[in-house]
Amino acid sequence: MSFISKIKKEKNRPLFVLAPMADVTDVAFRTVISDAMSPDIYWTEFVSADGLIRATASGKYKLQKDLLYDREKQRPIIAQLFSSTYKYMYEATKLCIELGFDGVDINMGCPDRSIEKQKSGAAMMKNPDLAIDVIKAVKDARRDFCEGGDSADFAVTVKTRVGYNSVELDTWIPLLLDQEVDLITIHARTRKEMSKVDADWSHVKTVVNMRDAWALNNEDKKAPLIFGNGDVKDIKDAYEKSMTYGCDGAMIGRAMFGNPWLFKDIECIEKGDFDFKDKFTPSREERIKSLIKQVEIFDRELGDVKSFALMKKFFKTYMTGFDDAKEIREAIMSMGRAEEVLGFLRGRV
Ligand SMILES: Cc1cc2nc3c(=O)[nH]c(=O)nc-3n(C[C@H](O)[C@H](O)[C@H](O)COP(=O)(O)O)c2cc1C
Incomplete structure (x- = not known):
């Protein structure tokens, strides 16, 4: 089996x-x-x-x-x-x-x-x-x-x-x-x-x-x-x-x-909650920290073979659904390197 x-x-x-x-x-x-x-x-x-x-x-x-x-x-x-x-x-x-x-x-x-x-x-x-x-x-x-x-x-x-x-x-x-x-x-x-x-x-x-x-x-x-x-x-x-x-x-x-x-x-x-009343909703902090984590691992493990541009399609995934999401997203979209993005994001949590 x-x-x-x-x-x-x-x-x-x-x-x-x-x-x-x-x-x-x-x-x-x-x-x-x-x-x-x-x-x-x-x-x-x-x-x-x-x-x-x-x-x-x-x-x-x-x-x-x-x-x-x-x-x-x-x-x-x-x-x-x-x-x-x-x-x-x-x-x-x-x-x-x-x-x-x-x-x-x-x-x-x-x-x-x-x-x-x-x-x-x-x-x-x-x-x-x-x-x-x-x-x-x-x-x-x-x-x-x-x-x-x-x-x-x-x-x-x-x-x-x-x-x-x-x-x-x-x-x-x-x-x-x-x-x-x-x-x-x-x-x-x-x-x-x-x-x-x-x-x-x-x-x-x-x-x-x-x-x-x-x-x-x-x-x-x-x-x-x-x-x-x-x-x-x-x-x-x-x-x-x-x-x-x-x-x-x-x-x-x-x-x-x-x-x-x-x-x-x-x-x-x-839990038998088939109406999905307890659906998970991530907080602003969770969203920013998760993006930081993904960028860190991408840079460490894949940075030598993959273009950082591939990460950009994820920015909207995380930077959405909270007050300054758009502002953060627009700022990091213009950045070309992982360190820049990480520095900016770390200053926001
Ligand atoms: C960006 C992207 C990359 C994909 N790469 C693969 C792949 O490597 N192998 C594969 O079998 N299907 C690949 N697919 C197809 C998905 O696995 C899936 O079959 C398709 O997106 C339909 O499912 P969904 O509506 O849940 O996305 C890819 C789809 C997308 C959008």
């Missing part, structure tokens, strides 16, 4: 997990999240398996920064990889096992052209043989390098969409089910839709029904958990969507931009 099924059984409620988001869910942002309250599972941002194995030493150093995590606080954590080549996926999974990850997720939904050119991401839906190959690579690496082999807790998971140009659940999902992965996360849009239309969670329900029917006909095989993804606003919404569409959990992405403390509201569910 994978660790995800164990958590699901233990918590006996839908699971709420952090989506992979490139240049967003890095170790710095995850630290603010984990200091408030952890999701049930963390995902890293996506990383090229080919790059992890084939790049120059400096290229590998840079890519491995995307796999940094706090080993105590940010657990369990799944590394998301993309590749269309068995060899690199196998080797990169071995690396993730050595780095202590709890699982590897294969990206089969990213619409980015540079990823698709490598026959990875959403292009996997057009190349089912390659999809089967890379799933096998991750499973083979688990068998060969995890203690306990095939029956190890290490999760092998897939994140995908409902189809490429149109909804293709009837062909795509049975193919994935037959690979006996531990979890399939369904972003409830096609590749063509990108993020331009509302996610249609009825597709998540369809996948859950397909999984249940498959499990009945394949009692000797391992059926995956199903998570839904797309447009979840907060934990209340995640809970309601999971209950309505019958999935095992919900993955939350962009809503984190509005509220890094979002997972704290899992406590409402655990």
